[in-house]
Amino acid sequence: MISAVETELPAAFVAAWPLRRMGEALQLLARRSGLVSGPQEPLVMERELEAGDVHRLQHWFRHAADTLQVQLQPTSSRYAEVDQLAARCAPAIVRLKAPTTDHYRFLVILRASRKQLTVLTPDSKELTLPVQALREARFAAFEKQLDETIAQRLGPLANRLRASEQQAMRLRAEFRPDLTLSNCWLLRPLPGATRLRTLLRRDRVLSKVATLAVVHAGLALATILAWAVLGKSALAGHGGDGWHVAWALLVLQQVPLLSQGEYLQGVLGLLMGKQFKQHLLRGSFRMSPDEIRKHGSGSLLASVFESEAVELLALETGFQLFAIAANLVLVPLVLSSGAAPKSQVFVFAAFVVLAGLLAWVHLKARRSWTNARMGLTDDLIEKMVGQRTRLAQQPRERWHQGEDERLQDYVQRSKPMDRARLLLVYAPRAWLVLSLVVLGPAIMSGASASRIATSVGGTLLGWLTLQQLSVGGLSLGGAAVAWKTIAPLFRASRRAPTRRERGGIVLDRPSAKGEVVVQANELLFHHPAAPSPTLAGCSFRIHTGDRILLEGTSGSGKTTLASLLAGLRQPESGLLLLRGVDRTTLGDKEFRERIVLVPQFHENHIFSASLAFNLLMGRRWPADAPDFAEAEQVCRELGLGELLDRMPSGLLEMVGDAGWQLSHGEKSRVFLARALLQDADVVILDESFAALDPDTLEQAMACVQARARTLMLIAHP
Incomplete structure (x- = not known):
């Protein structure tokens, strides 16, 4: 029931959900959108949240998205563009605030179009609202105040400037350019987790594929009819303007069909390429650190290069399979109606088989050639990474040892592949010659002009088909080899998160002074290649406020213990508790x-982005004004004040390979600031002060001591 007070509120606010039922609303929206199916665990909030606490609310939304295996993308919009956002945001959840009170609700948008929104109400029904209802619910009070202000300042001119609603919105936006719709979350499919049928339906791929098939069939039919009309008019003696006009219309009809086919092929290629890249990106995040180390940076980079072959297949030749399939049926039908049906059909079938065999030979040769090329890429990247070590420790005469042999092996493997490619390229031309040779006796025996014209048309159509088949075979071979290389990344994207990865409890307060923050009992871990455990029977407790120095020789397990404590690795046995709660x-x-x-320095990174992003990426991004202020304060406490003063854009200065170059010491302090700004219970520093001079070390250590609740410092004795 809607109370009398609620009837005075905007319709969108009345149809919105309270925060306490947000889990139910999100599950219902995901199910109605087709992004999840089957029974789901109830989404509950482990603690009471305030709708105005955006940071904790976003944290819960991330947990809910991980549980449902969907994406919840936060977004915002300027006031003048709110209607455009509403028309394309579905499915989405938008936080609304009551016009006169601090009461919040959440609008659940199921579908949207240019004119109306379909929202889910708390009684699980669908309600249709005009698209401007979202703007009215969020900005009704602001609009009324702005209209009064504009009328006072502009007088009668205001009515002329507000001739339409769009002009009124633009005028209000000029007076309040800071007016923004925020706290909007877009519900999107998660690559690797969402069913393929849902993805195809969402992007309307199947309808586009069906349209493309019809276009290719129409193009083939128009080509055949054009040749038939040409044969009737030019060779069979049926002259006249009507036949010429018919032939011209059939030829012109192919232009829009070709244009539409290219357009659909490009759109489908981009859609599939987007999904493909999203799967690879998610797969790269789903791989464990040990898997990444096992492959190496050079091998992974080579795999990324190979992924382009699969995308090019979709963009350039993948959808020509429709034309090839249609033509493989049409060519024998046309040739069987010509002057030499049996012989021409037999020769065409032989060339199709020959093209298939050559494509298979090319595939095997390309696989061997690709392995050699990837080996070269891997070797090059690894040598570039270790260039300084090689120059310092390796004799000059051994700098390029083995490179000539690898290059020679690469050249030898490329020769059979090039021969198969060359034969595939010349196969359509050989068909053109042999088909006309086979047609010669029929012409000499006095076959009718129409049948001869049909044979010539079938010959040209067969030449086009074999040409497409050759190019498609080359592309399919490249894609097949590339797929074998990138398949581990693609499969990693389909790994469902475990209960340990998703979790469910949020620690909503910092650790108290003297509290047992970390407790380890009988931890056991050994690396896959190591004959004996790196850690065995490791037990200890860490209390809030402790300052711990962990010393040991190289290979003693200091970094391994740190990775276990930080959650980068999972112990094989034993118990690890954080504030009394296990990691699962x-x-x-x-x-x-x-x-x-x-x-350690070589395992940390500065990204090609703003300094603020590199500092606050572990906290939250986009950041707000207090985040920027605290980031600058921490940087100055670490001795980076002079660096900030030199940078023209301060915290917004681009750093990394594509921006301002930081020294080793500056990078080390950025890494320290990034950790301190996360406001964690425990900070672990693994040889983080090695690049600092004594004065800077003393200043940085003072900052770390003052800001870290609990500190573990790893160093060599």
């Missing part, structure tokens, strides 16, 4: 947010 119950994200590791 807490979840990987919450565990890693509470224990922060600054790894």
Whole structure:
């Protein structure tokens, strides 16, 4: 029931959901959108949340998205563009605030179009609202105040400037350019987790594929009819303007068909390429650190290069399969109606088989050639990474040892592939010659002009088909070889998160002074290649406020212990508790947010982005004004004040390979600031002060001591 007070509120606000039922609303929206199916565990909030606490609300939304295996993308919009956002945001959830009170509700948008929204109401029904209802629910009070202000300042001119609603919106936006719709979450499919049928339906791929098939069939039919009309008019003696006009119309009809086919092929290629890249990106995040180390940077980069072959197949030749399939049926039908049906059909079938065999030979040769090329890429990248070590430790005469042999092997493997490619390219031309030779006796025996014209048309159509078949065979071979290389990345994207990865408990307060923040009992871990455990029977407790120095020789397990504490690795046995909760119950994200590791210098990274992003990426992004202020304060406490003063854009200056170049010491302090800004319970520093001079070390250490609740410092004795 809607109360009398609620009837005075905007319709969208009345149809919105309260925060306490947000889990139910999100599950219903995901199910109605087709992004999830089957029974789902109820989404509950482990603690009371305030709708105005955006940071904790976003944290819960991330947990809910991980549980449902969907994406919830936060977005915002300027006031003048709110209607455009509403028309394309579905499915989505938008937080609304009551016009006169601090009461919040959440609008659940199921579908949207240019004119109306379909929203889910708390009684699980669908309600249709005009698209401007979202703007009215969010900005009704602001619009009334702005209209009064504009009328006072502009007088009668205001009515002329507000001739339409769009002009009124633009005028209000000029007076309040800071007016923004925020706290909007877009519900989107998660690559690797969403069913293929849902993805195809969402992008309307099947209808586009069907349209493309019809276009190719129409193009083939128009081509055949054009040749038939040409034979009737030019060779069979049926002259006249009507036949010429018919032939011209059939030829002209092919132009829009070709244009539409190219357009659909490009759209489908882009849609499939988008999904493909999203799967690879998610797969790269789903791989474990040990898997990444096993492959190496050179091998992974070579795999990324190979992925382009699969995408090019979709963009350039993949959808020509429709034309090839149609033509493989049409060519024998046309040739069987010509002057030499049996012989021409036999020769065409022989060339199709020959093209298939050559494509198979090319595939085998390309596989061997690709392995050699990837080996070269891997070797090059690894040598570039270790260039300084090689120059310092390796004799000059051995710098390029083995490179000539690998290059020679690469050239030898490319020769059979090039021969198969050359034969595939010349096969259609050989068919053109042999088909006309086979047709010669029929012409000499006095076959009718129409049948001769049909044979010539079938010959040209067969030449086009074999040409497409040759190019398609080359592309399919390249894609097949590339797929074998990138398949591990693609399969990794389909790994469902475990209960440990999803978790469910949120630690909503910092650890108290003297509290047992970390407890380890009988931890056991050994690396796959190691004959004996790196850690065995490891037990200890860490209390809030402790300052721990962990010393040991190289290979003693210091970094391994740090990775276990930070959640980067999982112990084989034993118990590891964070504030009395195990990692499976807490979840990987919450565990890693509470224990922060600054790894050794060579395993940490500065990204090509703003300095602010590099500092606050572990906290939240986009950041707000208090985040920027605290980031600058921490940087100055670490001795980076002079760096900030030199940078023209300050925290917004681009750094990394594509921007401002930081020294080793500056990078080390950025890594420290990034960890301290996460406000974690425990900060672990793995040889983080090695690049600092004594004065800077003293200043940085003072900052770390003051800001870290609990500190573990790893160093050599």
